[in-house]
Amino acid sequence: MVKNILEVKDLYLYYKTYKGIVQAVDGISFNIPEGQTLGIVGESGCGKSSTANTIIRLLPKNTYKYEGSIKLDGEEITTIPMDEFRRTIRWRKVAMVFQGAMNSLNPVLKVGFQVAEPLIVHLGMDKNEALDRAKQVFEKIGLTPAFLDRYPHELSGGMRQRIVIAMAMIMNPQLLILDEPTSALDVSIQAQIMNLLKSLKKEYNLSMIFITHDIALASDISDLLAVMYAGEIVEYGPIEEVLLNPQHPYAQKLIASIPRLREDKEPEFLPGNPPGLINPPKGCRFASRCPYRFEKCSEAPGLVWINGNHYVKCHLYSEGK
Amino acid sequence: MGVPRYLGVKAFNLMLVLLGVLLLTAILFGATGLSDKILRAIISEEVRGYRAQLSQQKGLTPEEINHLVEEYKKNLEIEYGLDKPWYVRLPDMIRRIVILDLGTSKHMTSFTGSNQIRDIIVERVPYTVMLMTTAVLIVFAIGLGFGTWLSTKVGSLWDRGLSFFASISYATPTWWLALLLILIFSYYLDILPYGGLLSPNPPKEFLPRLLDMMYHAILPIMTLVLALSGSAIYIYRSILVSTATEDFVTVARAKGLPENLVLRRYIIRPSLHPILTNLVLGLAGSLTGAILTETVFNWPGMGRLYYEAILNIDEPLILALTYVFTLIYVAARFILEILYIVVDPRVTVE
Amino acid sequence: MSVTRSGWQIYISSLVGKAGLILLIFMVVASIYVLATYPLDYGIRVWSNPKSWADNPITVPPTWVDFFTGRDLVTHHITITTTSKGTETIAGLKFKVYELDYDLEEDGFPTYLMIKIYNVSMYSERGVYFVINFTRPDGDEIRLITFAEVPPPNSDLPYIAFSKNEKIIFLSKERSVGFSLLTYINTKYNLNYTIDKLNEINYNKVLFGVPTEEGGDVIWKPLKGVYKINVYMLGEDKDKIAMLKAVFGGESYGFLGTDDNGRDLAQGLLFGFPVALAIGFFTSIVTTAIGASLGIISGYKGGRVDEIIQRISDVVYNFPFLPIIILIVFIISRMPGFPRLLAIFGAIVALGWPGLTILIRSMVLSLKQSQFIEAAKAIGASDRRIMFKHIFPNLAPFIFAQMIFFTPGAILAEAALSFLGLGDPNIPTWGQIIEESFRAGAALNGWWWWVLPPGLLIMLAAITFVFIALGLEPIVNPKLQER
């Protein structure tokens, strides 16, 4: 069996606001074997980006609770002091492509320098050498080296996205987190970027977290799938198992809502809204929208392992139902 | 849009501003009959000179002199266009303002004794520029320093205190603050001079003279710094805070860049455009604001000159000063446009 | 974006909003008080009229500085009498006697002593003869001055003297008083003062004090108690003085002291409230109205109109504010009879509108795209109707906030212009009062009461509107509401 590049266990991230505590990530657990990609899907606001930020430890000022275990390549990284974390983990081991990548580039610096900058800062490389390396990555990614000298505003959205990916790849990270890398792009560019990511994955045996609210897109690249709902992962497992045989009522609805080309079945529509993350309901968070809800659902469900690497968080599957 | 074209457009717009000011002043002066008065004064000055010159010559009877003078005066009136209504003279009027050919001041002379308006103004410029530039640069350093510091403390007690302080500082008239400081430092503590450029018997050598001048500049500069710092800190802080929330700053942190590099390269650098706007417009604004500060401290710059011109009802001088102030303002704006090109690659793309 | 009840709640829940409102109420109450109690032509009739202040001490601090000086300052005192105490015969001559009392309670000297005689009616061509005596608490009576007054020429019985201008005798300065005092102190206290030496110390110290020896020097100490000024008049029986006034100069005066004309600063500064409010309100209302209308027209109409408005507003927006505004006010006020405050008002408006025009124009441009405007157009509403009924109401809260925000600027601009001597000397605005204090060198002389209060009031007025504007911001700017 391949080793796990990432093991997350009981991870929490709460924010403090003047309205109350936002339970954005509420005790989630998952693993990613080396070279595999985990897709995280869920509705807007369910805590996907917060999960990603927790791994690279980009915590906002109003963080209220940050707990749990994150093991990267077997090493516990939550206890590493901040300065060391910055120097040894960020970008060297974990890189990230952020949501809304249109604004991920500094408008007053040339993109080549921005791509090469981590080499200079982390490895103490000199500027020209670093730019040379950036040039190589540019070529890999299908950008002409001439772009090194461009400013972000001189480039199209698709090109900027490629540059952001080049920037993430420059240090050969062990884990690449992609937070909705294509949501701002039009469909044809989206396809190009997906192909690029797939080829990178294959070529470098890259481990990735791919965050999206588009489950079809996730299935295109992922080996594992985590379905998030209101700050929790309600189902996690190998992609085929989850897609073909979803267990959690929410995952079932979500997957049924994917429009399919060959079927005339109407996509299913999920009525209602997810609960707010401030003071969410005590029991199952999906209860208000769940067609199978029963008494026990007023208690919080625990993880139920379906088999080896597939769990679901629902009372339907717990013992003594 | 290329750089030359961009600058061309900006220069054109600024020329319009200058022209606007000139038109406004020319119309105001013309329509109120002040321009007639000014021209008459210039003519009578020249006529007096002519008469004096004639009376030096021998062999002319008083009648002959009077006759010649009358003739001379008529010619001058035609030459200056006093025989035509003011709006016909408008272009010429503007031309005179532009080249500062406004004749002589009624009451004031330059330090060297000339009463030509151009001489009077030109020698005052350096004093104003010196005083104001120093003050504005200090304000800039304080504003950017504290602004940066506070931008990392959004929502803290300090931060909330700042917006209160900025309101107070905005509501404080600079010229009144100047009087207040004179009261404190010159009257009660008696440690700083209340005004002027130099002591009554100033030292002759260069260095002691310079020191004496600096000693006299302390209070005016202190006034300006106190009056302007509040809003400066507030503005720079707001600029930096709004940049700090940009996605690329988060990305920079994720890249593992040390915090001071993030601050420098990813927060301050991209904010340079609005920061420079504030610096340069602050400078331009304070040069014109010098009218008040210099007045209180009797600092012999253009501002004090403006005040004295008002007191003496010296129309040509006021007209000329307004033009010079506008010129400085417009020049500062243009320098700003050039600086934009340096700090912000986006500006030439519209 | 409409101001609703919840908008009001948001406003009043903010600390600055509350503070601003309280300050505004205070200012309005002060203004109403002034409008109700002051004459409308207060400036000319009272403030600039030296007669109104003739009895006041000059450049003295407020009375409450007693709390800080540790010594009771001598308060200003005026004694008036209109009736004679009776008659007295001295050396066979019958004098009418008028008495003026004064009780010196504080440990200090009155700063001066002045006596004023009004309307003396005489029934004989010989006129009258006055003797003024001064009685001290120690019982000594000093003859200060004597003088005669003959009837004014070409007048009928009874002859009236000092009717147009009262007779003013500055007893603490008068030369003949000096000689009387010299004799008095040299004989009583065995001093050998010369008149020059006496002139060096002020007469008021001698009048109201006693000498003491301290290390070989003579020091004058105030003498507390009741003083009497007796004015003896020799003339016909029917001759009489209509009114006699004695002014004992105080070391302090009123709530805010006096200026170099003896004017009661508290009174003048109070008058500044309605003036400041009026200037602030009117300039900001008119400026905002012009700026907003042009912005709406420019943004909505587009085309040539837009082009022209945009150009002009851009040019005017880039004018250097202070020099141009000074120039405009200066030129307008050179026209005789033109009210200066109106000139200031006009100049602020003339330079103030473009900022708002530029802002509003861009907002209208984006509003124009919205569905309800399209809908209104589709059903054939006129341009004017769309601008007034659809666009304006949407922008109204924002425009209102901008108006408030403009107000402190207008107040400060007026003050600055007045300070530069471009204001109306007949209307005591706060800026005007500081201008006078500046010209009199108040700061250099330590007359803080003439420098601080007017400036603080300007700040107060400006900060009132800054606070209100800050309180309004979260309502008008919905982005901030989230926080």
Ligand SMILES: Nc1ncnc2c1ncn2[C@@H]1O[C@H](COP(=O)(O)OP(=O)(O)OP(=O)(O)O)[C@@H](O)[C@H]1O
């Ligand atoms: N700094 C913060 N302070 C308070 N609440 C926050 C903060 N950041 C995020 N949230 C809230 O936490 C919840 C989870 O946010 P998150 O950005 O992780 O969601 P997401 O799944 O990435 O949504 P999206 O698909 O819109 O990106 C949301 O309700 C969001 O409003």
Ligand code: SF4
């Ligand atoms: S726990 Fe209950 S409410 Fe929640 S998903 Fe399962 S069945 Fe539905």
Ligand SMILES: [Mg+2]
């Ligand atoms: Mg997200």
